[in-house]
């Protein structure tokens with residue numbers, strides 16, 4: 001027994017085939033149809049197949065029809081007709097119920113008894129779809145009020161904080177897998193021996209000519225002492241390697257040659273020279289660099305403060 005028009009059956013069949021393929025083929029985050037374009041081919045074949053089945057069943061029916069006696073043919077046609085009429089009957093009935101309007105023939109029951117120049121008013125009921133929608137909003141408002149104003153549901157600003165925190169964690173997670181995302185703001189001293197030996201290899205290849213293998217300095221400054229022209233510590237050193245030194249001094253920018261991860265490696269490696277004694281150390285250049293992130297022991301802090309205020313107001317004699 002046919003209950004749907006043939007085009008609806010073909011569409012339904014294609015939708016089911018598509019969903020089955022999507023759900024049964026493991027394609028990771030992508031849709032299966034994107035990952036395996038051959039599925040387009042499979043779906044096209046299935047489509048032709050479905051159409052062919054429809055065509056065949058239609059011709060079988062017409063053969064059957066022609067083989068019938070005239071009365072039987074009439075009956076057959078009648079059957080068809082009532083089937084067609086019944087096709088969307090459920091949907092039509094649902095629509096009428098939701099709209100809640102009275103059929104034209106019954107409007108006499110609800111006409112109101114005033115009459116202005118022949119214009120009369122019908123006392124129609126509110127359409128049920130609207131009425132129930134309204135009830136739902138009332139219930140929603142009650143629940144909302146209770147949840148956010150009586151009990152302490154999260155406010156929008158708290159929601160914002162939570163989402164930002166989630167996003168921060170996600171970014172951190174992502175950065176762990178993508179080492180090349182380091183930049184001057186996020187770079188941290190690497191201590192992993194693998195990173196340091198990679199850094200050593202880069203240093204040997206690109207930096208030794210000017211800075212010497214032991215960092216003692218040549219054309220470039222001594223990297224083993226605590227004096228820095230452009231600032232010590234991983235961030236400054238990373239920045240110097242990435243952007244280069246002062247104009248015309250010979251230290252070029254390396255960011256087009258080295259990847260961010262490599263610059264972090266070589267920076268971390270050359271910081272291991274700190275405090276070592278090279279064979280031919282170059283004289284210190286620049287200033288002693290103190291890491292502002294490291295708080296010196298308490299008594300030292302006091303001393304520094306006293307000294308500098310004393311110097312400022314000219315209290316230091318000798």
Ligand code: HEC
Nearest residue numbers: 206207210219220221228229230231240245246249250251
């Ligand atoms: C052509 C020579 C040359 C090469 C090659 C070279 N540098 Fe330099 N480097 C210099 C000079 C000159 C300076 C001083 C720049 C200034 O005074 O502004 C310098 C400064 C530096 C500084 C800052 C030192 C301070 O006191 O602030 C660092 C760090 C550094 N180089 C690292 C490297 C690394 C890592 C490499 C290899 C990837 C490298 N350099 C390759 C010549 C060189």
